[in-house]
Amino acid sequence: xxxxxxxxxxxxxxxxxxxxxxxxxxKKNPKKFNSILEGETxxxxxxxxxxxxxxxxxxxxxxxxxxxxxxxxxxSPLGKKENLSDTAxxxxxxxxxxxxxxxxxxxxxxxxxxxxxxxxxxxxxxAHPCQILGxxxxxxxxxxxxxxxxxxxxxxxxxxxTYDLMRICAMFGWRMDVACPDVPEYSPExxxxxxxxxxxxxxxxxxxxxxxATNAAQDSxxxxxxxxxxxxxxxxxEEERKKAFMPFQVTPSIMKVAKPDVVFMNCLPAMRGYEQTxxxxxxxxxxxxxQAENRLHIQKAIMLFLREKF
Ligand code: CP
Ligand code: NVA
Numbered sequence: 001x002x003x004x005x006x007x008x009x010x011x012x013x014x015x016x017x018x019x020x021x022x023x024x025x026x027k028k029n030p031k032k033f034n035s036i037l038e039g040e041t042x043x044x045x046x047x048x049x050x051x052x053x054x055x056x057x058x059x060x061x062x063x064x065x066x067x068x069x070x071x072x073x074x075x076s077p078l079g080k081k082e083n084l085s086d087t088a089x090x091x092x093x094x095x096x097x098x099x100x101x102x103x104x105x106x107x108x109x110x111x112x113x114x115x116x117x118x119x120x121x122x123x124x125x126x127a128h129p130c131q132i133l134g135x136x137x138x139x140x141x142x143x144x145x146x147x148x149x150x151x152x153x154x155x156x157x158x159x160x161x162t163y164d165l166m167r168i169c170a171m172f173g174w175r176m177d178v179a180c181p182d183v184p185e186y187s188p189e190x191x192x193x194x195x196x197x198x199x200x201x202x203x204x205x206x207x208x209x210x211x212x213a214t215n216a217a218q219d220s221x222x223x224x225x226x227x228x229x230x231x232x233x234x235x236x237x238e239e240e241r242k243k244a245f246m247p248f249q250v251t252p253s254i255m256k257v258a259k260p261d262v263v264f265m266n267c268l269p270a271m272r273g274y275e276q277t278x279x280x281x282x283x284x285x286x287x288x289x290x291q292a293e294n295r296l297h298i299q300k301a302i303m304l305f306l307r308e309k310f
Contacts, residue, residue: 001119002116002117002118003306004112004115004118004119004120004304005118005119005120005121005129005306006105006109006119006121006124006126006127006129006132007121007127007129007163007167007196007303008127008129008132008167008168008171009102009135009163009167009171009192009199011129011130011133012171012269013172013203013303014173015036015041015145016133016136016168016171016172017226017307017309019133019139019298019301019305020133020136020146020301020309021135022301022304022305023133023137023294023297023298023300023301024137024140024141024297024298026028026298026300026301026304027256027294028086030063033063033064033300033304034063034064034065034221035064035082035308036065036309037064037065037066037096037303037304037309038062038065038066039065039066039132040061040064040065040066040067040068040069040095040096040097040197040278040307041066041068041069041095041096041208042057042061042066042067042069042092042095042096042097042098042099042303043068043069043071043091043094043096043098043099043100043118043129044057044068044069044070044071044099044101044122045071045073045078045100045101045102045111046070046071046072046074046100046101046104047073047074047078047101047102047103047107047123048103048123048231048232048250049231050101050122050123051269051296052202052292053101053122053123053130053295054070056296056299057074057099057122057299058070059296059297060296060297060300060303061303063216063296063300064300064304066096069076069095072104073102075144078107079089079107080112081173083191083223084110084111084114085110085113085114087111087112088110088111088112088113088116088119089115089116089297091115091117092115092116092117093116095117095301096117096307097105097109097117097118097119097306098101098111098117098118098119098120098308099119099120099121099122100119100121100122100124101124101189102121102122102124103121103124103125103232104124105114105124105125106124107124107136107219108121108124108307112148114179114238115187118306118307120302120306121297122305123160123231123255124160125160126152126160126163126168126192126276127160127163127164128160128161128164128205128267130298130299130302131161131164131197131224131267131295132161132164132165132167132168132210132296133168133218133299134291134294134295134298134299135165135224135256135265135291135294136172136269137259137294137297137298138169138265138287138290138291138294139263139283139293139299141290142290143221143263143288143303146171146172147229148173148175148220149175149221149222150174150175150176150177150222151169151172151174151175151176151218151220151222151224152177152179152217152220152221152222152223152224152247152258152288153165153166153177153178153179153216153224153225154168154179154180154213154216154224154248154250154254154275155179155180155221155225155226155239155245155248155249155275156180156186156212156226156227156228156230157178157179157186157188157209157232158180158185158186158187158188159226160185160230161226161267162178162188162206162226163188163192165224166178166188166192166196166207167192167195167196167199169205169207170195170197170199170203170205170207171199171203171208172205172207173203173204174205174206174217175205175207176205176206176207176208177203177208177209177210177215177216178207178208178210178214178216179210179211179212179248180209180211181211181215181244181245181247181248183244183300184213184295186244186245187209188209190269194211199213213247213248213249213254214254215259217254217255217257217258217259218257218258218259219256219259220258220259220262221258221259221262221263222260222262222263222265223250223255223262223263223264223265224264224265224266225248225252225265225275226266226270226275227267227270227271227275228241228242228245228271228274228275228293229271229274237240242274245274245275245293249266249274249275249276249278250275250276250277251276251277251278251280252279252280252283254275254280255280255283255285261286262285263285263286264276264280264281264283264285264287264288264304265286265288265291266285266286266291268286268288268291276291287289289299
């Protein structure tokens with residue numbers, strides 16, 4: 001059956017666990033899988049910049065025996081000179097998987113609607129599922145389990161990464177405090193709050209938005225933050241955003257409030273002195289580079305899952 005991954009909740013909890021376990025297996029024994037996607041092609045549309053996503057997908061596809069194409073749509077006719085539906089149909093005749101990093105959620109939905117091969121969201125304004133599945137792999141490796149714990153998120157909560165973190169915490173029955181300024185432009189959208197509340201009903205998760213950083217850190221096993229200047233945010237907003245988010249900066253005193261074995265995560269790119277201080281991101285509780293590495297393993301697992309290889 002044709003499946004896509006546009007947001008993390010497109011997979012069930014069981015499927016997330018299956019993909020995470022496969023990623024751990026791929027990480028331990030990469031050679032065993034080095035020809036499983038032989039002759040297959042991944043097409044990657046990029047409308048925004050990337051370091052990790054581009055390199056890890058390209059490397060991952062090559063390690064599985066396949067081939068990846070990087071296609072910058074910054075200056076291309078996508079959705080302008082031809083319909084997205086035509087692009088999706090044509091690309092489906094050439095390649096086995098389409099991945100896209102776009103500004104607008106509707107664009108990736110349209111690609112998925114018309115594609116005849118799986119579509120993977122590599123980041124839009126609504127989700128970052130590859131990141132969040134890799135993050136949960138990292139948490140599983142560090143904590144030896146994914147059973148209920150508390151994750152606290154700090155900073156910009158009108159944010160793709162935050163949204164998928166909220167969804168996965170709801171799916172896994174976790175507690176999550178989202179600490180952000182008390183204004184709509186930095187808070188989660190209602191549509192996400194509604195989805196998270198529905199997901200939580202089934203699992204007993206408690207995901208809440210609060211506006212006090214110290215309270216958010218209480219009892220936390222995972223402290224997470226993301227950029228204050230996501231891709232595409234105009235430079236002239238930097239000072240205003242910095243001022244708004246500074247009370248939610250992750251500092252050593254925030255880390256001290258959390259559980260003694262708390263880990264610090266940031267999907268990267270990170271700016272020291274902005275969303276976290278340098279001593280936090282470069283300190284002993286930081287697992288940001290394990291997080292980054294796991295993008296490679298989880299995306300290999302996601303591609304194998306969508307190609308029905310396990
Ligand atoms: N975390 C992440 O997706 O990084 P890039 O923007 O470098 O791909
Ligand atoms: N929220 C960030 C994530 C980067 C991986 C952004 O959209 O730029």
